[in-house]
Amino acid sequence: MALFRRKMVSALGSDTSLSGYDAIIDLTRRLNSKFRTAAETQEATRAILNALFPSWxxxxxxxxxxxxxxxxxxxxxxxxxxxxxxxxxxxxxxxxxxxxxxxxxxxxxxxxxxxxxxxxxxxxxxxxxxxxxxx
Known part of the structure; x- marks a missing residue:
């Protein structure tokens, strides 16, 4: 969860004061409101998921x-x-x-x-x- 949070923070440019799963949900809501279209949100989320694994x-x-x-x-x-x-x-x-x-x-x-x-x-x-x- 910590790695996922770090990758989300990196994509958003800021963190949340919440902890645990509440932090993930807060960051997710902020990610969803950051982009104008569903496609942009989906692409950003895909990039976060890809960042969890080695590029190879x-x-x-x-x-x-x-x-x-x-x-x-x-x-x-x-x-x-x-x-x-x-x-x-x-x-x-x-x-x-x-x-x-x-x-x-x-x-x-x-x-x-x-x-x-x-x-x-x-x-x-x-x-x-x-x-x-x-x-």
Whole structure:
């Protein structure tokens, strides 16, 4: 939270006297009022989010996985989650390794655990060993 706050302060040029999550909300409100259009606010927020990670990280993910697209997926008992999925159209990692065990033990299971345990986001990965895609 401290890193996120610093990046928001940097984007706004000023801090807040509030602390904890209240500070994040205050800075967010100020960010929203700073820009004239929703698109400008969204772009500024995207820049803040990008600033949280090393500059090489987004490109590395694209290189590691291959072409991806957002898609709809079935979630929780048959409901359709619009835009809740990411389809790796042809996973370079899976294709180059050519081994289900490598995929499962060095990608699928640890990545799912990372997102669930470290990021707090449930993730299910479903590799397709016939066409090398992964949902």
């Amino acid at each position: 990280l987004p490109g590395a993910f694209k290189w590691l996985m291959g072409p991806c697209k957002v898609n709809d997926v079935e979630i929780d008992g048959g409901a359709v989650g619009k835009g809740h999925g990411v389809l790796v159209e042809r996973c370079r990692y899976l294709e180059q390794a050519g081994c289900a065990s490598v995929c499962i033990n060095s990608c699928k299971v640890p990545t799912q655990a990372f997102f669930a345990k470290d990021m707090g986001l449930p993730l299910t990965m479903t590799p397709n060993y016939d066409d090398f895609s992964c949902q």
